[in-house]
Amino acid sequence: MRTALRSERPDSHFEDIRGLHLFSEMSEESFLTLMRGSYVQNFPPQVELVTEGEQSDFLHVLVDGSVEMLSSWNGRETVMATVRPISTFILAATIRDAPYLMSAQTLEKSRIVLIPSEDVRDVFEEDVNFARSIIAELAQCYRSVVKNIKDLKLRTSLERLANYLLREQHRQKAGDSFDLPIDKRRLASRLGMTPENLSRAFKNLQGYGVEVRGGRITITDPAELERFAKPDPLIDDKSA
Amino acid sequence: MRTALRSERPDSHFEDIRGLHLFSEMSEESFLTLMRGSYVQNFPPQVELVTEGEQSDFLHVLVDGSVEMLSSWNGRETVMATVRPISTFILAATIRDAPYLMSAQTLEKSRIVLIPSEDVRDVFEEDVNFARSIIAELAQCYRSVVKNIKDLKLRTSLERLANYLLREQHRQKAGDSFDLPIDKRRLASRLGMTPENLSRAFKNLQGYGVEVRGGRITITDPAELERFAKPDPLIDDKSA
DNA sequence: CGAACGCTTGAACCCTGTCAACTCAAGTGG
DNA sequence: CCACTTGAGTTGACAGGGTTCAAGCGTTCG
CATH class of the missing domain: 2.60.120.10 (Jelly Rolls)
Structure with a gap:
């Protein structure tokens, strides 16, 4: 450390x-x-x-x-x-x-x-x-x-989560697998939803190439996830 | 003009x-x-x-x-x-x-x-x-x-509308009656809701001392509205 | 007068929040 | 070493709020 x-x-x-x-x-x-x-x-x-x-x-x-x-x-x-x-x-x-x-x-x-x-x-x-x-x-x-x-205002909670995962993957410079940096309950609040709802959202994202085991995320189909998430530099890029 | x-x-x-x-x-x-x-x-x-x-x-x-x-x-x-x-x-x-x-x-x-x-x-x-x-x-x-x-993130749409009305009343330095400065459809979008939902929200606020006729708002019971809206300087004050 | 538009209303549906129960893992203490 | 506790996460059932779709109302404007 x-x-x-x-x-x-x-x-x-x-x-x-x-x-x-x-x-x-x-x-x-x-x-x-x-x-x-x-x-x-x-x-x-x-x-x-x-x-x-x-x-x-x-x-x-x-x-x-x-x-x-x-x-x-x-x-x-x-x-x-x-x-x-x-x-x-x-x-x-x-x-x-x-x-x-x-x-x-x-x-x-x-x-x-x-x-x-x-x-x-x-x-x-x-x-x-x-x-x-x-x-x-x-x-x-x-x-x-x-x-x-x-x-x-422009995205549903599912879309917010999908884009969050893409941003986080990019931020950590991770491959297709990475760990969530915070508790799920905090993440839920950050994204403007309840823990229960986040849990269901993760399940829904399985249909778009996302695997979740504990705090470990694996993006099995990046293209499919991006197609759903539609990331936009005017929302998702940290700089600029 | x-x-x-x-x-x-x-x-x-x-x-x-x-x-x-x-x-x-x-x-x-x-x-x-x-x-x-x-x-x-x-x-x-x-x-x-x-x-x-x-x-x-x-x-x-x-x-x-x-x-x-x-x-x-x-x-x-x-x-x-x-x-x-x-x-x-x-x-x-x-x-x-x-x-x-x-x-x-x-x-x-x-x-x-x-x-x-x-x-x-x-x-x-x-x-x-x-x-x-x-x-x-x-x-x-x-x-x-x-x-x-x-x-x-912290308020329901009804609470947002209630606080918006109080802010607007204050901004216009109005008495208990004032006109909305924009279309209801734009206001709805501003507050993060649909026009239909805004319409119903206005009806719900009747129960808290708000009268609506067209774009004209009359606050018949300011105390009651404030009790519901719970305005907070850390959210609602323009300056500071 | 008719067309267009904004607003309202009703009904159906869906997403989300709430409440409660259950699982699971980690930590505690006998 | 194991029962007990604790807390996060998940799941299900349910209710409520919000969106959507469709129709109706009321104004304004050509």
């Missing part, structure tokens, strides 16, 4: 962070300013890092582990996204100095760098390159949620 | 644009650079201004009229948002120099200012204040789509 190996060089995650689009273009000075004010923390699984509705004090950078973004209303709860290393979350709330729209909670043991929101706002006033990176990042985030809405 | 009054002073819409958060903080010089390169155009209703999937050439500013943002997939189509004066649209695609994720079409006769995307990108490199405004605007847009997702 990476965390263990890296623990000898306490500053090494700074390099990882520097590698992110968001931080790669800024001046060394600005970057060090941000890092000097930041805290590195290790969290056990199932810890609530930020709470929906509270004020934004830190920009979070997930260096290792995994984090789930959740929202709730009127007693219901839904999974909005899953964050994997290395990436930031709740940038928009940080920028606007506004309350969080989602909660975040660790799924596994996670290492997270906390950068005070105020520092972020101060630094982008000074460093045009950082400002430009923030713009690029926010535009990207925006486009990715718009795609999420299109997925929700 | 404002358009008629203003047509005598052809540059007056520049002042309107200057009043937008996005343009109010930048230097006069930068602003004039943008305006000099821009085109003002009047469009009749039902014109497709931008097409999903095409490359982004202009940042659009709606000065007068109204515009609908649409997305489609696999023969289905959905209303993503309605844009009213004075505001910009497709900022994110402009910034990222990426293909549009939505189409835009005029609902009424509309006056639109087209600012070449390249100019926008050039100017924010130079003008830190403009960059800062873009950041604020994008963060705002991002948060507003996240709210849309929460609305879709």
Whole structure:
């Protein structure tokens, strides 16, 4: 596991962070300013890092582990996204100095760098390159949620699942076989359906060349699945 | 109608644009650079201004009229948002120099200012204040789509309609009576439901103090409607 | 007046959510 | 080592919400 190996060089995650689009273009000075004010923390699984509705004090950078973004209303709860290393979350709330729209909670043991929101706002006033990176990042985030809405409104749950599987296969650079990266119950919520419904959806996809054994997915007939799923770059491509 | 009054002073819409958060903080010089390169155009209703999937050439500013943002997939189509004066649209695609994720079409006769995307990108490199405004605007847009997702995933269609009515009442600063600003069929699509379903939803809301006659809504029992709708600032507030 | 269109209504069907029972695997403790 | 517990996942039965199809109503507009 990476965390263990890296623990000898306490500053090494700074390099990882520097590698992110968001931080790669800024001046060394600005970057060090941000890092000097930041805290590195290790969290056990199932810890609530930020709470929906509270004020934004830190920009979070997930260096290792995994984090789930959740929202709730009127007693219901839904999974909005899953964050994997290395990436930031709740940038928009940080920028606007506004309350969080989602909660975040660790799924596994996670290492997270906390950068005070105020520092972020101060630094982008000074460093045009950082400002430009923030713009690029926010535009990207925006486009990715718009795609999420299109997925929700234009597709049935079965189609969403089919396209999710194709995306996941591609993301993991897997062959025709790969493991689901999260629980099925969380996946169901992410895709806007109930666990029971997801279970049935998986069964239905058997007819389109998908085999499921536990969390292991095997796509036996990729052409058939694609014909059904009709993936679209304007919904399914992470970048662009 | 404002358009008629203003047509005598052809540059007056520049002042309107200057009043937008996005343009109010930048230097006069930068602003004039943008305006000099821009085109003002009047469009009749039902014109497709931008097409999903095409490359982004202009940042659009709606000065007068109204515009609908649409997305489609696999023969289905959905209303993503309605844009009213004075505001910009497709900022994110402009910034990222990426293909549009939505189409835009005029609902009424509309006056639109087209600012070449390249100019926008050039100017924010130079003008830190403009960059800062873009950041604020994008963060705002991002948060507003996240709210849309929460609305879709956490609420039933009846709850979405109820909250829509409360938001619309508030937006129009209306008393207990106001007109729907768009067709019911478009509203249905916006809320992620069919026209038939919307029709029934309106009937169901009669039980919670809502009267409907044509496009005219009267909220006879605001307390009762709120009790049912449970509006939440983290979903329903436009700002913040 | 008739045509066109948006909206509404009814009926049938299907997808989805709910509730409950059951399986299965992993972990716990006697 | 094995019974017991626990939690996720699956399955079935059922109800409800939502879509679809078809027909009817009401306005507007030529």
